[in-house]
Amino acid sequence: MxxxxxxxxxxxxxxxxxxxxxxxxxxxxxxxxxxxxxxxxxxxxxxxxxxxxxxxxxxxxxxxxxxxxxxxxxxxxxxxxxxxxxxxxxxxxxxxxxxxxxxxxxxxxxxxxxxxxxRRFGVDHWYRFAKQRLHWTLPKLSTPEQSDRWSDLMPLITWQLWLARDIVKDNPLPWQKTAPKLTPGRVAQSIGAILAVIHTPAKPPKLRGKSPGWKPEQTRKRRINYPVVKKRTTTRTKKQPQPA
Incomplete structure (x- = not known):
């Protein structure tokens, strides 16, 4: 490169x-x-x-x-x-x-x-935080476009947690000590109270009714199946001593 x-x-x-x-x-x-x-x-x-x-x-x-x-x-x-x-x-x-x-x-x-x-130490910690706390690698997405959109959300979520560190109230777990400066992980742990007040921008779910179904003129495409990558670890077998 x-x-x-x-x-x-x-x-x-x-x-x-x-x-x-x-x-x-x-x-x-x-x-x-x-x-x-x-x-x-x-x-x-x-x-x-x-x-x-x-x-x-x-x-x-x-x-x-x-x-x-x-x-x-x-x-x-x-x-x-x-x-x-x-x-x-x-x-x-x-x-x-x-x-x-x-x-x-x-x-x-x-x-x-x-x-x-x-500076790489801060970057490495962010990758660890995004994978473990923000579940960056958890979804099994189908297309590269979906993976790119999901990856674009990671820095946006991190900035929201960073900007909310002064307005959240620390909510430590029973085995955690109170922290004077909240990390993004501790903010994510306490941001539920703020989300309950501001609510969600998503529309409420509609009542269940009779679905119109699939349109007759609309063609369907099967989901692309990719080959499964399997990693095998070879174990060395000890040779048995042959009888004399």
Missing amino acids: EVDKIIRLRSNLCLWTAPPEYSGRGRRRIHGRKFKLLDESTWDEPAQTIELEDEKLGRLKIRLWYELHLRKSPLHPMSVILVERLKPDGSKRIAKPMWLAFIGKSMPSCTEIFQYYL
């Missing part, structure tokens, strides 16, 4: 630098030197080093390297960023450093790129 991507790398990964220029003999080299994230002796001089003070994280040290790649993808270079939290005296903290990789065309500055990555 032609989009800018920020990816977190595991700390024991081994990367490779760009290969040197062709010497004129033999096969061209694909990889350069090893760049082990755990071994600082294999690191090259960073292209950029910045130290800054963050309001929440404290003092940070950010280093940047260009043109690194994985062993199986030498044709896809990436920029690697190391974010370290420092003590007030400048020494490293016990917390593990955070390695990030940027793949794309327009790379943001080092002071912004790690903040973009930290």
